[in-house]
Amino acid sequence: MGLEKSRLAKAPTGIEGLDEITTGGLPAGRTTLVCGSAGSGKTVFGLEFLVHGALNFGEPGVFMAFEETPDELTQNVASFGFDLAQLEKEGKLAIDHVFIERNEIEETGEYDLEGLFIRLGSAVDSIGAKRVVLDTLEVLFAGLKDQALIRAELRRLFRWLKERGLTAIVTGERGDGTLTRYGLEEYVADCVILLDNRVSDQISTRRMRIVKYRGSRHGGDEYPFLMGPQGISVFPLTSVGLTHGASGERVSSGVPELDTMLGAKGFFKGSSILVSGTPGTGKSSLALAFLKAACERGEKTLYFGFEESQAQIIRNMSSIGLDLQPYVDEGLLQIHSVRPSNLGLEAHLASMSQIITKVDPCAVVIDPISNFITAADQSGVKSMLIRLVDFLKMRQITALFTHLTSFSTSPDRTDENISSIMDTWILLRDLENDGFRSCGILVLKSRGMAHSHELRQFFLRDDGIHVGEICNQELASIRSATTSFA
Amino acid sequence: MDPENVKNEDPTATWLLRLYVAGQTAKSIAAFTNLKRICETHLKGQYQIEVVDLLVHPQLAKGDQIIAVPTLVRQLPPPVKKIIGDLAKEERVLIGLDLKAAVSVQ
Numbered sequence: 001m002g003l004e005k006s007r008l009a010k011a012p013t014g015i016e017g018l019d020e021i022t023t024g025g026l027p028a029g030r031t032t033l034v035c036g037s038a039g040s041g042k043t044v045f046g047l048e049f050l051v052h053g054a055l056n057f058g059e060p061g062v063f064m065a066f067e068e069t070p071d072e073l074t075q076n077v078a079s080f081g082f083d084l085a086q087l088e089k090e091g092k093l094a095i096d097h098v099f100i101e102r103n104e105i106e107e108t109g110e111y112d113l114e115g116l117f118i119r120l121g122s123a124v125d126s127i128g129a130k131r132v133v134l135d136t137l138e139v140l141f142a143g144l145k146d147q148a149l150i151r152a153e154l155r156r157l158f159r160w161l162k163e164r165g166l167t168a169i170v171t172g173e174r175g176d177g178t179l180t181r182y183g184l185e186e187y188v189a190d191c192v193i194l195l196d197n198r199v200s201d202q203i204s205t206r207r208m209r210i211v212k213y214r215g216s217r218h219g220g221d222e223y224p225f226l227m228g229p230q231g232i233s234v235f236p237l238t239s240v241g242l243t244h245g246a247s248g249e250r251v252s253s254g255v256p257e258l259d260t261m262l263g264a265k266g267f268f269k270g271s272s273i274l275v276s277g278t279p280g281t282g283k284s285s286l287a288l289a290f291l292k293a294a295c296e297r298g299e300k301t302l303y304f305g306f307e308e309s310q311a312q313i314i315r316n317m318s319s320i321g322l323d324l325q326p327y328v329d330e331g332l333l334q335i336h337s338v339r340p341s342n343l344g345l346e347a348h349l350a351s352m353s354q355i356i357t358k359v360d361p362c363a364v365v366i367d368p369i370s371n372f373i374t375a376a377d378q379s380g381v382k383s384m385l386i387r388l389v390d391f392l393k394m395r396q397i398t399a400l401f402t403h404l405t406s407f408s409t410s411p412d413r414t415d416e417n418i419s420s421i422m423d424t425w426i427l428l429r430d431l432e433n434d435g436f437r438s439c440g441i442l443v444l445k446s447r448g449m450a451h452s453h454e455l456r457q458f459f460l461r462d463d464g465i466h467v468g469e470i471c472n473q474e475l476a477s478i479r480s481a482t483t484s485f486a
Numbered sequence: 487m488d489p490e491n492v493k494n495e496d497p498t499a500t501w502l503l504r505l506y507v508a509g510q511t512a513k514s515i516a517a518f519t520n521l522k523r524i525c526e527t528h529l530k531g532q533y534q535i536e537v538v539d540l541l542v543h544p545q546l547a548k549g550d551q552i553i554a555v556p557t558l559v560r561q562l563p564p565p566v567k568k569i570i571g572d573l574a575k576e577e578r579v580l581i582g583l584d585l586k587a588a589v590s591v592q
Contacts (some may be wrong), residue, residue, distance in 0.1 A: 023558035099551045104567065106582030109516070109574035114508040114554040115540060144554070144570075 006216045010132065011059070011167040015045070015050025017234030017324045023211060026191055029165040031158055033188040035172040035180045036195030041206065041227055042171040043068070044077060045195065046133035048231045049169055051082045053131045054092035059167075061131035062123045066139035070095040080231040094123040100143030107145050113153040117160060117275050122164065132161065136171040141182045155193040158187045180210065190214050195223070205347055208234055226350045235350045246270070246448075251363070251398055252294035255286065257467035258441070260424075261456070263449035267424060269362075270396035272389045272445075274419055276403035277428030281439045282460050283402040284308075286428070288317050288324065288367040289465050290400050295327040299362035303335045304352060306371040308333040321464040334359055348372070349384050353391055364399045369418070370404040382418060423447045427460060431471065440471050500535035501525075502562035503583075508555045509541045513572045517556035520573035528585055558582075 003281075003424040010024030019025045026032045026049070034042050050061035065073055073095060074084045096119055124132065140150050161168045170188065172180030179185045185192055192211040199205075207222040225234040242426045259266040267273055274388035275283050284305075291301040303315060313335060315326050327333040336355060356364060366388075372381045386403075392399045403418065419425050424446040441458035443451045458466035505512030505521060518537065525533045540547050550559050560567040560583055569582040579585075582590065 096548060098553060100553065106567070106569040107571050108519075108569060108578035108582065109571035110513050111554045111556060113553055113570045114555045115506065115547050115557065116542045116554075118508060118540045119547045119553070122547070140553075311591060345592070 010055055010216075011053070013029075013049050014056050015048050015232050015234065016230070017223070017225070018208075018232070019139045021223060021234065022191075022213065025219055026167060026169070027213070028167050029162065031161055031168040031188050032191040032193060033171060033172055033180070033184055034193045034195065035174055035185070036167055037174040037197065040174075040195040041225075041232060041467075042195060042196045043073070043135050044080065044227060045193075045232060045247055046135050046169045046171060047073070047082060047084075048075050050085075050093060050131055050133055051077075051087065054087050058128040059130035060092045060094075061133065062120065062127070062129045063093065063133045064120060064123070065095060065097045065134065065135055066100070067136060069097045069099075072206070080227075082231070091127045093128050094129065096120075096123050097262060098139075100139055102143050105143070111146075111221040112149070113140075113157070116153075124164070126285075130167060132166045132168040134168065135171060135403070137184065138180070138182050138432065140222065145464065154184075154187055164416045178363060191216075195199065219435060224347065224350045228354070233350065234353060235353055245396070247396060250473075253286075254289035254291070255454075255465045255467060258286075260299070261441075261443050261452035261454070262424070262446055262468065263282060264452055265449070267398055268448060270393055270400055270421035271398060272392065272421065272443065273398070273400040273424040273426065274403055274422040275400060275426045275428065276405050277439075278405055278430045281334070281428035281430060282458060282465065283322055283464055284313075284367050285460055286324070286426075287367050287400050287402055288313070288322055289335060291363055291365055292322055292327065294322060294330040294363040294398075295330075299332070301327075301333050301363045302359055302361040302365070303333065304355075304366045305335060305337045306339065306368065310336050313337075320460045321462055332359075349388055352388065356392070356397070360395075361397060363400070364392060365400045366402070368402040368404045370402075382421075386419055386421050419445070424451075429455065438471075441467055500563060501529050501560070502536070503533060504536040504538060504550070504559045504561055506538045506540060506550065506555055506559065509539065514556050516572040516574065517558070520576070520579070524573070524576055524579055524585075528580065538544060538552045546581045560584075571588070 004409065009028035010022070011028040012019050013024035034045050036042050047063065050063055053059040053061050061224070063073070066074070070084075077084065084093060084095065088095065098116070098119070121133070123129070137154065141147060144150055170184060172182070174186040175181035175183075178345045179192065179194065191213045194209045194211050196207045197205075198207065204226050206227065208225050209222045210218045210220065222233050225232055247269040249269040250267065252259050252266040252271050253262065253265060275286055288303070291303055294301045303313075308316070310328070314328065317324050324333055328335065352366075363367070369381070369385065372384070374455050389399065425444040427439040427444050429442060431440050439458040440455045442455045443453070454470045457471050459466045503525070505518060507517065521535060525535065530542065538546055540552065551555075554570040556570070556572060558573060559568040567582060567584065569579060573579050
């Protein structure tokens with residue numbers, strides 16, 4: 001009992017991913033400070049905490065808005081599917097808009113903020129609230145002159161919240177070099193969460209960090225989060241480690257001859273595969289053949305494309321005898337096409353893992369990962385890929401990534417950065433011989449299996465993908481071709 | 487003092503002043519005393535004071551946007567004016583109520 005009692009009670013936020021990184025939620029019966037610059041999502045954070053509390057955890061909540069009117073709030077969060085008006089009607093939520101206009105207020109003599117306490121108390125009592133959000137108390141500093149009094153009253157307010165056992169969130173605007181402009185962090189000792197919205201290369205990425213959480217273990221990294229159609233989703237991907245199991249099960253690559261090259265059995269289930277090659281060598285075709293084979297086994301698959309639309313992919317694949325339409329109709333193959341520049345890198349990762357979690361596929365293709373390099377710096381891409389690969393491995397999802405190499409650099413060199421995190425690396429090569437262009441396929445590495453070391457011919461025909469003879473006689477010309485590119 | 491509702495003289499009063507307090511604290515008693523004195527001096531016969539105790543009627547705090555107590559709200563004549571504090575400085579109360587100008591014209 002002693003241990004049970006001493007362990008800090010948590011109030012789950014219901015915000016996707018957040019309860020994971022805080023190991024259970026915000027400290028129950030205490031106050032949490034959520035700070036961030038304008039537009040970083042503080043208000044939505046607070047409202048989501050209340051909405052989930054009211055809907056899922058049987059804890060009604062009070063939202064005290066110092067900046068927005070109830071109508072504005074209701075409209076602003078309607079896009080996340082929160083029906084505040086309905087919750088108010090059901091007595092699960094109370095919104096009080098505190099309006100302070102300095103110009104209308106004259107101050108003379110002593111006063112205190114008992115009025116605010118009474119309002120909050122009456123709202124809490126009216127619905128038996130367990131949760132409170134104060135968004136944002138800093139308005140008091142701008143609205144009233146007696147700053148010393150405000151500070152004394154804030155201290156009293158935080159004590160009052162604690163005495164009443166309310167789990168509270170106070171929001172604060174980010175200050176210059178401090179967490180909040182008016183130093184609210186001085187009063188909130190238990191938990192501080194920082195929201196951030198950074199823009200680099202014109203793409204904004206939202207991140208969240210638990211600055212402090214007294215008496216609780218928590219992830220200390222910056223976690224990317226999305227403000228999606230269901231509200232905030234946090235992605236605790238950095239907490240993934242090298243603890244995933246290794247399956248001995250094998251899955252077909254979709255091309256029987258390629259399976260032969262891979263120790264006659266194909267890929268390991270849950271492994272990561274890189275297919276790299278110059279333009280037009282058939283990377284996407286190979287990737288989709290792999291997914292089709294999985295669909296034929298009745299497994300769910302996911303394809304993330306960054307170059308072509310779904311209709312275009314299906315049309316193009318039918319030209320080499322890969323009819324994907326039935327699997328799309330059956331729901332076994334899901335194609336997600338988006339331009340890489342539409343989202344920031346973290347947001348891409350976040351949205352991909354969100355989709356992967358929802359669909360729960362056996363095989364995933366990302367085609368191509370090289371497009372991210374245009375969207376972000378190399379080191380960012382690598383760390384994102386490591387996290388994505390770990391995430392997929394934890395779920396035992398076989399993942400195939402394609403990578404476009406340019407003609408100007410040696411094809412074996414460009415990918416060494418990312419190849420280290422891949423289990424299998426297949427290279428598709430451009431071969432030019434006597435005025436005729438053909439392709440070669442080579443398994444550069446494949447961990448844990450006796451794979452072929454031959455460069456074989458690789459054809460895309462109207463009846464499918466084929467791997468042909470060893471192109472021994474062409475070896476010399478390949479070498480010369482590669483060096484001339486470099 | 488009856489903090490519930492203190493009606494003064496003239497029912498056709500042109501000045502309607504509402505004083506929000508939270509219980510009979512030293513500050514609320516001081517505010518009422520100060521207000522009464524100022525009104526007697528400057529608005530004799532034309533004012534009405536309503537005292538609202540928020541401990542008794544907490545729901546009334548929302549309507550007039552009360553956060554501090556004591557708060558004096560000038561309901562009439564418009565526009566609505568607010569003065570917070572125990573109204574110790576007569577000068578500032580007169581400015582806050584826009585009485586300064588009115589008094590000097592008289």
